[in-house]
Amino acid sequence: MARKRNDRDRDRDRDKNSAASNLRQRKRYCFFCKENIDIIDYKNTGMLERHISDRGKIRPRRSSGNCVQHQRKVATAIKRARVMALIPYYKR
Template sequence: MERNNNYNNRDRDKDRDSKKGGMSFHRRKICRFCADSTLPIDYKDHKMLRLFTTERGKIVPRRISGNCAKHQRMITIEINRARYIALLPYTTATVR
């Protein structure tokens, strides 16, 4: 039995080309702590630490926040300290 398939090779090539065309250049983010060395990373500054957490309470990854590895580690430590003394939440309450 032969299958009646309307999807031929030309359609597959067209789909493949459309995926490649969407590539664009993304500007590299600069670590704000390397750019301004006077900015302190402190667990008591919960307003600054909240910039590096999502609304659900998760720590934002480096590729999104733009921090370098050194400062991302420092931010993670300070967020965990702030969580330990209840300045920042571990998670948010979800409503079902």
């Protein structure tokens, strides 16, 4: 017969996982909000390449630390720069 899990078992599992959670990275803040940058230009490839992975993919919000509004603007600017051939679609 299977044993029922109770709250003490869940608490014990949570305590095991909390040791790993102490090694979390510090919270990232939106670069554009911090620097008061309103306009994200597709011609500024140096700034846009900071938000592209080594494989050429757009970095997600959770790794770049951008807020929703600026992440959308960055994605749009990167896509425009790709169409204009300022940034490659794929890096080798």
